[in-house]
Amino acid sequence: MDVSPELQKTVSPKSFSWNFGDTVFKYLTQFFASLVLLMILLMAYEMYASSSLSIQKFGWSFLTSSEWDPVMDKYGALPFIYGTLVSSLLALVIALPLGIGIAVFLVELAPKWLERPFSFTVELLAGIPSIVYGLWGFFIMVPWLRSTVEPFFSKHVGFIPLFEGAPYGVGMMAAGVILSIMILPIIASISRDVLKAVPISQKEAALALGSTRWEATRIGLSYSRSGIIGATILGLGRALGETMAVTMVIGNRPVIKASLLEPGYTMASVLANEFTEATSEMYISALIEIALVLFVVALLVNASARLLVWSFTRNSDTGGRL
Amino acid sequence: MKKFLMFLVVLFMANIATAQLQLNGAGATFPYVIYSKWFDEYQKKTGIQFNYQSIGSGGGIKQVIEGTVDFGATDGPMKDEQLAEAKTKQGTDVLHIPTVMGAVVATYNVPEIGKDLKLTSDVLADIFLGKITKWNDEKIAAVNFGRALPNKPIVVVHRSDGSGTTYIFVDYLSKVSEEWKSKVGVGTSVNWPVGLGGKGNEGVAGQVKQIDGSIGYVELAYAVKNDLPYASLKNKAGNFIVPSLESVTAAALNEAKKMPEDLRVSITDAAGKNSYPISGFTWLLVYKNQKDEAKAKALVGFLKWAFKEGEAFAPALYYAPLPKEVIALNEKKIASIQFNGKPIK
Amino acid sequence: MEKFFFQYRTFKSVVMYGLCILSALIAVVPLVLIFYHTISLGIGALNVDFFTKLPKPVGEPGGGLANAIVGTMILVGLGSLIGLPVGVFAGVYLAEFGRNKFGTIIRFLTDVLNGVPSIVTGVVAYTVVVLPMKHFSAYAGGFALGILMIPIITRTTEEMLKTVPHSYREAALALGIPQWKTTLRIIIPAALGGIVTGIMLSIARAAGETAPLLFTALNNRFWHTTLNQPIASLTVFIYNYGVSPFEDWIAQAWAGALVLILLIFILSMVVRFATRQRY
Numbered sequence: 001m002d003v004s005p006e007l008q009k010t011v012s013p014k015s016f017s018w019n020f021g022d023t024v025f026k027y028l029t030q031f032f033a034s035l036v037l038l039m040i041l042l043m044a045y046e047m048y049a050s051s052s053l054s055i056q057k058f059g060w061s062f063l064t065s066s067e068w069d070p071v072m073d074k075y076g077a078l079p080f081i082y083g084t085l086v087s088s089l090l091a092l093v094i095a096l097p098l099g100i101g102i103a104v105f106l107v108e109l110a111p112k113w114l115e116r117p118f119s120f121t122v123e124l125l126a127g128i129p130s131i132v133y134g135l136w137g138f139f140i141m142v143p144w145l146r147s148t149v150e151p152f153f154s155k156h157v158g159f160i161p162l163f164e165g166a167p168y169g170v171g172m173m174a175a176g177v178i179l180s181i182m183i184l185p186i187i188a189s190i191s192r193d194v195l196k197a198v199p200i201s202q203k204e205a206a207l208a209l210g211s212t213r214w215e216a217t218r219i220g221l222s223y224s225r226s227g228i229i230g231a232t233i234l235g236l237g238r239a240l241g242e243t244m245a246v247t248m249v250i251g252n253r254p255v256i257k258a259s260l261l262e263p264g265y266t267m268a269s270v271l272a273n274e275f276t277e278a279t280s281e282m283y284i285s286a287l288i289e290i291a292l293v294l295f296v297v298a299l300l301v302n303a304s305a306r307l308l309v310w311s312f313t314r315n316s317d318t319g320g321r322l
Numbered sequence: 323m324k325k326f327l328m329f330l331v332v333l334f335m336a337n338i339a340t341a342q343l344q345l346n347g348a349g350a351t352f353p354y355v356i357y358s359k360w361f362d363e364y365q366k367k368t369g370i371q372f373n374y375q376s377i378g379s380g381g382g383i384k385q386v387i388e389g390t391v392d393f394g395a396t397d398g399p400m401k402d403e404q405l406a407e408a409k410t411k412q413g414t415d416v417l418h419i420p421t422v423m424g425a426v427v428a429t430y431n432v433p434e435i436g437k438d439l440k441l442t443s444d445v446l447a448d449i450f451l452g453k454i455t456k457w458n459d460e461k462i463a464a465v466n467f468g469r470a471l472p473n474k475p476i477v478v479v480h481r482s483d484g485s486g487t488t489y490i491f492v493d494y495l496s497k498v499s500e501e502w503k504s505k506v507g508v509g510t511s512v513n514w515p516v517g518l519g520g521k522g523n524e525g526v527a528g529q530v531k532q533i534d535g536s537i538g539y540v541e542l543a544y545a546v547k548n549d550l551p552y553a554s555l556k557n558k559a560g561n562f563i564v565p566s567l568e569s570v571t572a573a574a575l576n577e578a579k580k581m582p583e584d585l586r587v588s589i590t591d592a593a594g595k596n597s598y599p600i601s602g603f604t605w606l607l608v609y610k611n612q613k614d615e616a617k618a619k620a621l622v623g624f625l626k627w628a629f630k631e632g633e634a635f636a637p638a639l640y641y642a643p644l645p646k647e648v649i650a651l652n653e654k655k656i657a658s659i660q661f662n663g664k665p666i667k
Numbered sequence: 668m669e670k671f672f673f674q675y676r677t678f679k680s681v682v683m684y685g686l687c688i689l690s691a692l693i694a695v696v697p698l699v700l701i702f703y704h705t706i707s708l709g710i711g712a713l714n715v716d717f718f719t720k721l722p723k724p725v726g727e728p729g730g731g732l733a734n735a736i737v738g739t740m741i742l743v744g745l746g747s748l749i750g751l752p753v754g755v756f757a758g759v760y761l762a763e764f765g766r767n768k769f770g771t772i773i774r775f776l777t778d779v780l781n782g783v784p785s786i787v788t789g790v791v792a793y794t795v796v797v798l799p800m801k802h803f804s805a806y807a808g809g810f811a812l813g814i815l816m817i818p819i820i821t822r823t824t825e826e827m828l829k830t831v832p833h834s835y836r837e838a839a840l841a842l843g844i845p846q847w848k849t850t851l852r853i854i855i856p857a858a859l860g861g862i863v864t865g866i867m868l869s870i871a872r873a874a875g876e877t878a879p880l881l882f883t884a885l886n887n888r889f890w891h892t893t894l895n896q897p898i899a900s901l902t903v904f905i906y907n908y909g910v911s912p913f914e915d916w917i918a919q920a921w922a923g924a925l926v927l928i929l930l931i932f933i934l935s936m937v938v939r940f941a942t943r944q945r946y
Contacts, residue, residue: 025847026764032756033765033773036821039814040776043783043791050794069513070484071506101690109684110691118691120939125698127931129875131902132924135909136701139708139917143532166475168533170518181697188694214680234782241784243878244906252482252519263518268786268878273521275790276348276882277380277484279404279510284384291790295783302782306775344892346803348885358724358888371889373897389801524911531912547725548912 043295051289053282062289068254070278075286077293079254083172083264084294087246088239090176090260091183096232098180099187100221106188107195108217119189126185134248137178142169142249145177150261161258173260174249179242183235190234190309194227195220230308237301241294243268267294344371345617349382349395350486351522352541353604356422356639357395360624360632367627370620376522380484380510386607387411392617394607395421397486398493398510399586414611417655418585420603420648421628422641423574425565426490427552427600429545430537431530432457434472439553440465440562443498443591443599446555449476449537451501452516457535465556472535479529479538482519484510490602491539494590498599539600542566543640559595569598570642578647585651601642611660618661625656702928709925712918717926722888722904728915732923734890738805738899742884743873745809745894750816750869755862757817758824763850765825774825781818788814789879797883805891805898808884812876816869823865827858864938871934875927877902901927 048055054062054075065076102122106115146169153163198220206216221228251263252273267290278284354376361372377385379396386394387408399418400408408416428446430439435457445461448454454461458471481488489510496503506512518533520526523544530538531548542565545552554564563569573592581587591599606625612618629652633643644652659666716731723730757777761770792811797803831854839849855862877900885897886907901923908920 019845021848022846025850026760029756029760029764030769032753033760033770033821035753036757036773036777036780036817039817040780040783042795043787046791046794047787067513070511071509071513098690098693101687102694104684105687105691109687120935121695121698124932124935125694127871127875127935128701129877129902129927129931131875131877131905131909132701132705132927135905135920135924136704138909140700140704146533166477166535168477168518170529170533184694212676212680214683215676217683237782241782241786243784243786244902247521248906248910252521253514253517265519268784271786271790272878272881273482273519274484274511275793276885277378277384277511279380279384279387279484288790288794291787295787298783298787299779302779303775305782306778342892344889344896346897355725361888362724365889371892373887373889375886375897377885388798390797390803521910524907524913527912528910544912 040299044292047288047292047295051285051292053285054289055285057282058286062286063293066254066256070280070283073280073282075282077267077286077290079256080265080267080270080290081293082256083175083250083254084240084266084268084297087172087175087179087250087264087266088236090172091179091239092232092236094176094180095184095187095235099184099231099235100191100228102184102188103191103195104217104221106192108213119192122185122188125181126189130182130242130244133178133182134245137174137245138248141178142174145169145174149173154261162260164259165257165261167261168251168263170249170251170263171261172250172257172264174251175246175264175266176260178245178249179239182242182245183239186238187231187235190231191224191228194224194231194309197227198223226308226311230305233301233305233308237298237305240301241268241298243272247272267291342369342371343616343620344373345392345620346373346375347382347393347395347606348375348377348385348391349607350379350397350604351376351524352379352397352424352485352487352490352602353395353422353641354523355543355547356636356641359635359639360628363632363635364624364627368620368623370624372624378481378483378510378522379486379489382486382607383510384484386416386609392614393609393621395605396510396607397602397604398489399588399605400607412609414609417608417610417659418605419608419625419652419655420585420605420644422633422636422643423570423589423601423603424641425542425570425598425601426487426494426539427542427545427565428537428555429527429530429540429550429552431533431550432472432474432535434470434474435466435551437551438564439469439551440556441553442556443494446553447495447499447502450478450480450495450514450516451499451505452478474535477533477536478514478517479520479526479533479536480514480517481511481523481526482521485522486510486602486604487523487539487541488512490590490600493588493602494600497591542570546640555599557595557597557599558591558593559597561595563596563598565598565600567637567640567642569596570601571645573597573599573601574603574642574648575645578645581648581651585648585655608659610658611663612666613661615661618659618666622656622659622666625652629653629656705921705925705928708918709921709923712915712922713925717919717922721890725913725916730919732899732901732904732919734887735899735901735904735923736926738884738887738891739874739901741805741891741894741898742808742812742880742900743870745805746812746816746873747866747870749810749813750820750873751866753813754817754820754865754869755824757821758862758865759828759850759855761821761825762828763846763854774822777818777821780814781822784878785811785815785876786878786881789881789883792879792883800895802895803883803885803897805884805894805896808880808898808900809894811879811883812873815876815879816873819869819872820862820865823868824858824862827861827865828854830861831857867934867938871931874930875902877906881906 066078067076150167203216206219247269253263254265382394382396385391457474520529526538527544530536554562576594577589636643720731788811796807886903887897887899891898905920905923908916
C-alpha cells in the first residue's frame with residue numbers, strides 16, 4: 001500500500017487486524033501482474049518449441065546464411081536481418097535530427113499557444129495505423145520516389161554504390177522513409193520530455209556566461225544525451241518490428257545489396273507474406289525461428305532503451321512515463 | 323464501461339440469431355475471381371456461405387494438411403509426400419477436383435511497346451533468370467522484328483507468397499530451360515534469381531501497373547481486367563500464340579487424353595499447334611472422408627452445382643470451362659466423397 | 668576579431684534555430700499529406716452502403732465493408748476481455764503494492780512487452796490458439812490483440828492511480844475501511860477518467876492493427892456465424908483491397924483507411940479532452 005512515510009511510521013502494519021479481504025486482493029492483483037511475466041515466457045517458449053526443427057537442422061548458420069530457397073527447403077535469415085537493420089537505421093538517420101529539432105523547437109522556441117496543438121499533431125502522427133501508412137506509401141510516396149527522388153539520386157550520386165541501380169520506387173529507401181515518418185513522433189516526444197527535464201539553472205548559467213541561446217540549448221542537449229539515446233533506441237525498436245507499411249513498400253526480395261534503391265525484405269514482412277503460405281514443416285519452422293529472432297532483438301533493444309530512459313528520468317518530474 | 327460490455331453482449335447475441343452454415347476454404351488466388359462469383363451465386367441460391375480466402379496455393383495446401391479449413395484450393399497439385407502427410411494428420415485422403423482452366427500470361431508495362439509483344443521460351447527464361455536486363459536486348463528484338471524497343475531496364479515482378487500461379491509458370495520454365503530446372507526448380511515458392519515480390523495475383527498486377535519497364539506473370543483475367551498488355555508465346559509447335567480461352571482449351575484437349583486417375587496433371591508446354599504453353603488446371607482440395615455431415619452435404623451439393631451450372635460463368639471471367647471428359651471424371655470423384663465411411667446422398 | 672566571432676556565434680544560433688523550425692515544419696508535411704490523400708481518395712467510396720452492405724465479388728460494383736467494421740469491433744471486444752482485467756489489475760498492483768523488486772521487474776517487463784512487434788504476437792497466437800483449435804478464428808485474433816492491449820492499459824492505470832492524492836487513502840484507512848474496498852470504491856473511481864483514457868488508447872491501437880490478424884482471424888467475406896471461425900476486420904480488408912488491381916476495391920481501401928483515421932482522431936480528441944480536465 002502506498003501511504004505516505006509519516007503514516008507508515010506512526011501506524012505499524014501489525015496494529016491492523018489480519019484482513020482476509022486485503023490479502024486476497026493483494027494476491028489477486030499480483031496474480032494478474034505476474035501474467036505479464038508469464039506472457040513473455042510463454043511467447044519465448046512457444047516460438048522456441050515450434051522452431052525446434054529449423055534450429056536443429058541449421059543451428060547458428062541460420063543467422064549467417066543468405067539462402068532462402070523453399071524448393072530445396074534451405075533457409076537462412078541473413079537477408080531479412082540485414083533488411084530489418086538497414087531499413088531501421090536509415091529511418092533513424094532521417095528521423096533523429098528531425099526529432100531533436102522538433103523537440104528543441106517545442107521546448108525553446110514555440111510560443112505557449114502553439115505547443116499544445118503541435119504536440120497533439122505529433123501524437124496523432126503516432127496514432128495513425130501502420131496499414132494507413134502502407135497504403136499512403138504504396139500509392140503516393142512510392143510513385144513520387146520513383147519519378148522524382150530516386151532519378152535525382154541516380155543522376156547526381158549514382159556512382160556511389162549506395163545509390164546505384166534503376167529507380168523502382170519500392171525498395172530499401174522507400175522503407176526507410178516511411179519508417180522515419182512513423183518513428184518521428186516517438187523520438188520527438190521523448191526528446192521533448194527529457195529536454196524539459198533539464199534543470200533551468202543549467203541554461204541560466206550558460207546564458208549568464210555569455211552563451212548564445214543555441215549554445216545554451218546545446219548544453220541542455222548534451223545534458224540530456226542519455227535520454228535522447230534512449231528515445232532513439234525506442235524508435236529503433238518500433239522500426240524493427242513494423243510490418244504492414246514496410247511490407248507494402250520494400251519490394252519483398254531476400255537479397256543483400258549495397259544500394260538503397262534496390263528491393264529488400266525484413267523479418268516482419270517475410271512473416272506477413274509467407275506465414276500462411278508455407279507448405280513444409282521446415283519452412284514454417286524457419287519462419288517461426290525468424291519470429292523468435294525478431295522477438296529477441298526487440299526485447300534487447302527495448303530493454304536497453306528503457307533502462308537508459310529510466311536512469312535519466314527517474315528523478316525528474318516526468319517520472320519515467322513515456 | 324457497462325455500456326461497452328452491454329454492447330459486446332448485444333453483438334454476441336446478434337451472432338447467434340444469424341447463425342447459418344458457413345464453410346471455410348483457403349488457397350489459390352488464381353481462381354479467386356470465379357470462386358467469389360460462384361460462392362456469391364450459390365449463397366443467393368441456397369443461403370450456404372462459402373468463405374474463401376485467397377491466401378495462395380501454398381497456403382491452401384498447408385491449411386488442408388493442418389485441417390484448419392473445410393476445403394482448400396491450389397493451382398499446383400499436392401506432392402505425394404504432402405498427400406501422405408495429410409493422410410496421417412487428417413486420417414483421410416485428399417481429392418483433387420479440377421474446376422476451371424486458365425492461362426498464366428507474361429504481362430508487362432512498357433508504354434513504348436504497346437500491345438502484342440512476342441516472346442519465346444528462351445527469352446522468357448532469360449528475362450526471369452536475370453540474363454536479359456534491357457528491353458532493347460537483341461534477343462527480344464530478334465522476335466519482335468521492326469518494333470521500337472526502349473533502352474530501359476527490365477524490372478521483373480514475381481510472387482512473394484507461395485502460389486500456384488508461380489507453380490504453373492516455373493513448371494513451364496523448367497520444361498523449356500535446362501538452366502532454370504537446375505538453378506531454380508519447381509515449386510509454389512522458389513528462390514528467384516531477380517525481381518521484386520508482390521503478394522498475390524493482385525499484388526503482382528498492382529506492381530506491374532505501377533512500375534514502368536516491368537514484366538510479371540499473372541493469370542489472364544487479372545491482366546485483362548486491368549488493361550495490362552500481355553505477350554504472345556511461341557509454343558512447342560513453333561507458333562506464336564496469344565493467350566486466350568480457346569488456346570488454353572486447345573492445350574487441355576491435347577493433354578486430357580492422358581489424365582491420370584487422381585486428376586493431377588500438368589498441361590504446360592502442351593503439344594498441338596494452337597496450344598498456349600503456360601496453361602493449367604486449378605483444383606479444389608476436398609477431404610475424401612468428411613467429418614461433419616452438414617458441411618459434407620453442402621460441399622457435395624456445391625460441387626455438383628458448380629459443374630452443372632457454375633461452369634457457364636467461366637468464360638465471361640476469362641477462365642476456360644472444363645472439357646466434358648474432365649467433368650465426367652469429376653463426377654466420379656464427387657461420388658466417392660464420404661461421411662463416416664458412407665457415401666453422401 | 669572578437670566582435671566577428673560573436674557575430675558568427677549569433678549567426679550560428681539563428682541558423683540552428685531556423686533548422687529546428689524547419690524540422691517542425693517538415694514533420695507536419697507527411698501528416699497533412701496523409702490526411703489530405705486519405706480524405707480525397709477515400710471520401711468517394713464512403714457512403715451508406717459502405718457501412719451496411721457486404722463485399723461484392725470481384726468486378727461487381729457497390730457493396731460495403733459492414734462485416735469488416737463489426738468484425739473489428741468484435742475483435743477489439745474479445746481483446747478487451749483479456750486486456751482489460753489483466754491490464755487494470757496489474758496496474759492496480761503496480762500502483763498500490765508495486766514498490767518492491769517484483770513490482771519493478773513487472774513494470775520493466777510491461778514496457779518491454781509494449782515493444783514486442785505485433786507480428787510476433789500474431790505468430791504466437793497462431794501456435795497457441797490456431798494450431799490446437801485447428802481453425803483460424805476470431806478467438807485467435809482477439810487473443811493476439813489482447814496481448815497488445817495489456818501493457819498500455821497497465822501503465823496508464825498505474826500512472827493514473829498514482830495521481831490520486833495520498834490523503835484519500837489515508838482518510839479511508841483512518842475510517843477503518845479495508846484496503847481492497849478503499850482501492851475499488853475510492854481510488855479507482857477517483858482515477859476513472861484517466862484509466863478509461865488508457866483503455867481507449869489501447870482500443871485505438873488494437874483497432875488499427877493488421878499484422879497480428881493476418882494469420883489468426885484471417886478474413887471473411889460474409890458475416891461470421893460463430894466466433895470459432897475466421898472473421899473480417901477493417902484493417903485486413905484495407906490490406907487485401909489496397910494491394911489489389913481493381914479500382915473500386917482500392918477506392919474502398921482508402922475509404923476504410925479514412926474510417927480508421929477518423930476513429931483514431933476522435934479517440935485522440937476525447938483522450939485530450941479527458942486529460943485536460945485533470946491537469
